[in-house]
Amino acid sequence: MSKRTIQLEVLRYRPEQDKEPFFQTYTVPCEEEWVVLDALNYVKDEIDRTLSFRWSCHMFVCGSCGYKIDGEPKLGCKAFLRDYGDNIRVEPLDNFPIERDLVVVIDDFVEKLQSVKPYIIAKEEKALAAGEYIQTPAQLKAFKQYSMCINCLLCYSACPQYGLTNQEFIGPAALALAHRYNMDSRDVGRSAREHVLAAHEGVWECSFVGACSVVCPKDVDPAGAIQQAKFTSAVDYLTSMVGIGGK
């Protein structure tokens, strides 16, 4: 079996003991096909049971295992060792408070997600007996990409505006999800989401750094979604300014 040994430098922080985070290095024997998450699990199982990190699916779909790996926000289960050198540095995601080790506090995101009303707001409730809404493949395609978000928060970690505004910016994933519902042919809730989207902390705080889309493991392209939302939002603003439409 082809074994390889790596040095895994992990940022540790145990609030009950440590004043501030520090790096701890573990020597890990690895299999060729491992991902960084496998190496972390090796540490947890065989070396140090006090290391804490989140993970579950191991197939890049649950969004639990976002860490900063060699300076880049990544999913631990999608960071293949073959793409890294023998010294790998794993840190918690930027822009979030560290609860402990690699575990960050994400309350802020969860609140923001809720604030954009990420659910269908229909014109009128359709009876179940009346069957499904008709939605053509083209209409589905219009929003599909933005529905792929796994809430892994790599984009928040990569977005400097989220940090610069002290986390006031609604941020890429929540805005992309708002846009997802706005673009859904079954939804009429755009005006209900507008006060959040069009607020200063909404789309306008984004300066199109584009980092969010680069790091997104699901090709959601929140940067694109936000620019599109800026456009519709600006049109809304202008039309309501001159007194047609809007509210």
Added chain:
Amino acid sequence: MQVIDADIVIVGAGGAGLRAAIAVAEADPSLHIALLSKVYPMRSHTCAAEGGAAGVVKANDSLEYHFNDTVSGGDWLTDQDAVDLFVNEITKELIQMEHWGCPWSREGSGHVAVRPFGGMKIMRTWYAADKTGFHMLHTLFQTSLKYPSIKRFDEYYTSDLIVDDGACHGCTAIEMRTGEMKLFRGKSVIVCTGGAGRIFPFTTNGAIKTGDGMAMAYRAGVPLKDMEFVQYHPTGLPGSGILLTEGCRGEGGYLLNKDNYRYLQDYDLGPATPTPVLKSMELGPRDRLSQAFWQESKKGNTVQGKWGDIVWLDMRHLGEKLINERLPLVRDLSISYVAADPVTDLVPVRPVVHYMMGGIHTDINAATPIAGLYSAGECACVSINGANRLGSNSLGELLVFGARAGRFAVEHAKTVKAPRDALVTAQAADAEGRIKALFKRSGGKQRVSQLKREMNLSLEEGCGIYRDEKSLRDTVAVIADVRARYRDVTLEDKSSVYNTDLYQTLELGAMIECAETVVHSALLRTESRGAHQRLDHVERDDVNFLKHSMAYYNPNGDPRIDYHEVVITKSQPAARVYGAAAGGQAA
């Protein structure tokens, strides 16, 4: 200890738990719901489901067909009243999901599209590309944000149910970020904690699927039903155990042995038509396909790989366009994890533990024998899956029975007077005491990871696709040994903030309890049925075993196994027929 009062306490916020919560919120907005989950809801393992959810919707289909497929697929161990109800309600639930925004894949006309699935006679599986579970979970989670009465307790590890005088009054849970234990009091409690695939070493199940809820209910006195029926999915990626959905075969993929031969035709599943025919060949049921693999491997027809024997999944003839459109995740996963691009390469696969047919015993109202305690989703056993679940029935199950659990929990809550406070508090203190004792324990030499590995391997070896008396007895012995040594495990991490050492230790406890019920039930079932195949008892035995195994907790020793009648209404047990004789539709 902080006490949190709610009307309905729901443990688990995967597909089933979220559906239950919404059902409660809609049935009576004045009820307070406490929704607990050890992970953020969108991390729940429902997100991993790829293929789809079955529901009769097309004109060429009928409820009767869905009923028959499900009952025969489950080798007649299904409760037919439950299946009847299930096939009747599922389509409405899937439409409800559509109204809530689930991005189902569509036909050109704008109606939802369906795809073929294993063991189903007619195409009836609704899908959202190959991320159905993901979209369902996020749709449910995001929709749940609409209801102010749903109060979430994310990252709360539930440790015990509070049961007194035959009724359930709540649970205790540890807030993972503080390590503090809280008592949740409720009039009804719904357990939706998902499966326990992690008791096996090679599984499609995520880290959280450790059978916590099953163990909790079991310790509280509810029997675990049909636990010996463990589903192996025929196409897992070697090494990681990552699933390649049945959709791969539904779309027309072949399974080939080392001679590039579609070996399933040798196992009563033929003829090997080039395009898929339902209920034949690659679209046979999972138990039969996984068993065929085992036989091939015994014959030396599989390929030796680094991670064990494999066969090939051939999708090359489907073409890049179809693969990108319908199976994008499959392509992504195959390239990333085994460096095989399905468009141009054969993809190595092997059977992998996937689903627990068994679980917490409930009736068709999702009620357990304990008053006020309900259960739905993979942790429950209603049972619509019998001895073998058909792919795409469990996403449906969690909707239908999740919603029912919610509604019946509401009904029950209306009848409840306040629980006997003192007893409830005393039980909670007990639960807390056990955790505290775990922290105090020291000097033990047992490591959680080591015990888990031993348990895992012995289950795979002795209680896998094929079992016999000897292998099962060996496994029973190993599990007993592991259980004894588990009492000696000490925590290496004594801190309170996000102490994952603690949670993994508690999870191992739950897994040992589940594993015990699996092997003991398997040992006593001396017949072969569905996913339970005994080399020493190869025939199905309807005379003695057309009944559910019921494993009861026994604090001082092995579980007590009893039996429970199977409900048979209109379909008498018959031979399970697949291949040419099954009359499946061309897919």
Added chain:
Amino acid sequence: MGARRPYMRTMSKTSWFMTHARFKTYMLHEISSVFVALYMWLLIDGLFRLAKGPEAWEAWLSFIKHPLVVVISLIAFAFFVIHTMSWFKAVPQAMRIQQGEHFVDGKLIIGGHYAALGAFSLFVLILAGVA
């Protein structure tokens, strides 16, 4: 809160962009605006001088030819190219064109922009050349 003590790492609000190559690139195209502003200023000045008469205009022209100005102009040119490239690159993201079930390929949109840029530039050069 109990034992919790969430730790917030600080981010330098004045030098964060030095921490990643991606941010440096971003800052480059943000800074292009300084040169756009300078150039606009120069043009407005040129217009005033054009209005004033041939001498004023000549002075403007010799200012343009001053070596320091030439160097700054070269730098500005580089920034304008950066601006153009980054702007074009972002177009397909900001403006998706859907045709039925498909989106027009981003490369096509970007290609179209470059073609238009080329045509327009050629037009201006010819205009300047024949005048």
Added chain:
Amino acid sequence: MARSAKAVPWFLFAAGGTITAFVLPVMLFVTNLAPPVGLFSEAMSWETMYGFVGNWLVKLVLLGIIGFGLWHAAHRLRVCAHDFGIRADTVVAYIVYGVAGLATLATIWALLMI
């Protein structure tokens, strides 16, 4: 949350960004890079220029380029200030948009004089 008025300058920014992306490289080449090496001296002479800019259509185009260019630059400078850690966004906004507005007026004035 209050609706932001950033929508208006953003529109001008976006339009300006597009216009400048197409126009500025070649324009800068003609006005600033070619003259030092003696190219286009005919075109850059006062007579030709004066006649050229005298055309109403040209005036309009120039106003468009300069005006939108100014607003584009102003808005981006505002963001830039924020990116460099200057927190007084409102003050910055008044300054940059104010200057852009005044400069736009100056452009109109200059064009009217030609």
